[in-house]
Amino acid sequence: MAFENLSNKLQDVFKQLRGKGKLSESDVKAAMREVKIALLEADVNFKIVKQFINRVTERAVGSEVMESLTPGQQVIKIVNEELIELMGSTQSKLTFAPKPPTVYMMVGLQGAGKTTSSGKLAGQLKKQGKNPLLVACDVYRPAAIKQLQVVGKNYNIPVFEMGDQLSPVEISKKALEHASANRNDVILIDTAGRLHINEELMEELKEIKSAVRPQEILLVVDAMTGQDAVTVAESFDTQLGIDGIIMTKLDGDARGGAALSVRSVTNKPIKYIGMGEKMEDLEPFYPDRMASRILGMGDVLSLIDKVQRNIDEKEAMELEKRLRENDFTLEDFLSQMQQIKKMGPMKDLLGMIPGMNKINMDALDNVDTDKELRRVEAIIQSMTKEERLNPSILNGPRKKRIANGCGRNIADVNRLLKQFEDMKKMMKQMNNMTKGKKGKFRFPF
Template sequence: MAFESLSSRLQNVFGKLRGKGKLSEDDVNEALREVRLALLEADVNFKVVKELVAKIKEQAVGQEVMKSFTPGMVVIDIVNKELTALMGGTQSKLARSNRPPTVILMVGLQGAGKTTTSGKLARLLQKQNHRPLLAACDIYRPAAIKQLQVLGEQLKVPVFTMGDKTSPVEIAKNALEHAKDNNHDYLIVDTAGRLHIDEALMDELKQIREVVSPDEVLLVVDAMTGQDAVNVAESFNKQTELTGVVLTKLDGDTRGGAALSVKAVTGCPIKFAAMGEKTDALEPFYPDRMASRILGMGDMLTLIEKAQAGIDADKAKEMERKMRNAEFTFDDLIEQMEQVKKMGPLDELMNMIPGMGKLKGAQDMKVDDKQFGRVTAIVRSMTKIEKEKPELLNASRRKRIANGSGTSIQEVNKVIKQFDDMRKVMKQFSGMMGPGGKGFKNKGKGPLGKMGKNFRFPFG
């Protein structure tokens, strides 16, 4: 998970501060020493760390903090604001040309994920009802053009190509004309990378820039390279006048140094972050939300947006009715799992809920596609009546389901047990919240309390 080690360290530091009724200057200095070490271990640029800690200390040792009723929380709020400012303050949106198409030039080193990110960006624009065109200008890397064409086919986004014998400058020029003639409002130009920055690469990018006059020049960098990502961004910015940065593989970078350093070092805002392999795993970068997640405060806004995008409102309403009336079936379970899966990895969603990331076991909640497939196979091996009335599932029926789904009787028993626990919880909620219900006073007893301790959703 992104920032996992940094987040864990910082939350430990601030947990100690929260427990103190009053803070001395020594308390603040000790906490900031821990913050400094945590940031350096997360591969954040040394100068950036020094300036950030100085800004926090300047505010944290003031009289207002020392005399506050909750000095620990005030210090955390200061750190939150400074982290947000460090990463750019507010979301930096894509530029949009007054005369379409808006041209986006994708640049970066080989292996950073430019081609994949170009496809992801096209998908994101497509979801916003735009008509993007992808231009294949990487004629050097074997199969780069084919890769973009395959992505285009998957996403149903057209790809402009003239093969690998025409110069990238000529391809970009013709792609722009094609975009204008065919009413594309965005042109995404996928350029070649190198294993290192060289004059030939930069000269080619400058020539492409001259012929297409891009509205955005986005540098794609691998977040997992840490300080190298920042160095690459600095070099590209000096020579190609970047307008923004896209961080890839941020979900695999437990340190997060690149995300916290790149804006401060280069002045270029982070516009997007790639949080997975799927074609829709590209998110706008919100500095305030990211800072909140790092400090363990959650990110409810992103969670709500994911839910709105991934969950069908009518289906959700019908599901709520079924749950309220205790009519939940195995088919409904599969449908719910499908809806949750659309929102993204379960561990990532958990960390968006304030405080949930620190709960015991929360870090182990991962959506295992294989396990999901096994649960689906088990349910689909049941008859219609068995799905609706699990009480009919005796030993011989369970053996038949195990054989039909290619799983074991133990796995079948586990899924049925978890489903039974869910129905008990729903029945209890129905009694509490329905007409004449007395409200929620469970206090850890009964099926709901048992579920809180022992229940495991059928993903793992």
């Protein structure tokens, strides 16, 4: 999970601060030394860490904190504000040309996820009512054109390609003509990458830029390359000029230092982050939400966004009613797990809920896998109707019969029942968070 290591260490530091009635300057500086180490271990740029710690320390030793009734909370508030500022303050949205088509150049090194991100972004724009066109301008990498065609087919997006005989500049020009003739109002040009930045690559990208005059140049970088991603972003911006960054594979990087460094180094916003394989897993980047997640304060807004995209509203209303009436059964549990599977790993979802401790997250980690779902389904279907509707009657002999019936053991049955109770608690907590919003949104839990 992104920022997991950093988040755990920062929470340990702040737990110590909250335990003190009053803070001295030495308390603050000692805490900031721990924060500094945590940031450096998360692979955040050293210069950025130094500036960040200086800003936080300067604010934290002022009267605003020292004279506060809750000094520990005030320090956390300052760290949160500075993290938000570090990552760009506000969300940076895509801009559109006043007269279509809007052209986006997708650039980056090989392996960063450029082609896949192009398809995901095109798919999301289509959902927003646009008529996107993907353009295959990587004529060098074997099977690059085929890959884009497969991606386009997955999201039902047309792909413009002219093989590998014409230059990328000529292909991009022809794509503009094709888009105008076919009323494509958005063009995403999948350009060629290299294993490293070189003069030949940059010259070609400059020529495409000159030929199509893109509304935005979006740099795709791999978060798992750490500070190399920051170096790549700085180089592309210096030589080509970029308008925004798409950071992929952030879900696979427990450190997350690149996301905390790249905005400050390049002064260009992160516009999207890749958090998984599905189209919906290319998420808009919200600095305030990410800061909240890093500090263990949850990210309810992003969780609600995920729910709205993946959960059937009518069924959600019925489940909410049953939950309020304490009528949530194991049959509902199975149905809900199948829907939650669409939203990603349970551990990531729980990380968005304020107050959910690590034990709870570990208990429900990976419940969204196909293997786990099959296990749950087998156990639940081995129960009688009465047992599914009223799990409290499940005593030792009943559990043994159920385990034998599905080829599992009693420990598996007990683990399922524990997950069921944990999910009921989680659902009640999330339902309480969203009370008062019924006119705008009805939470499914």
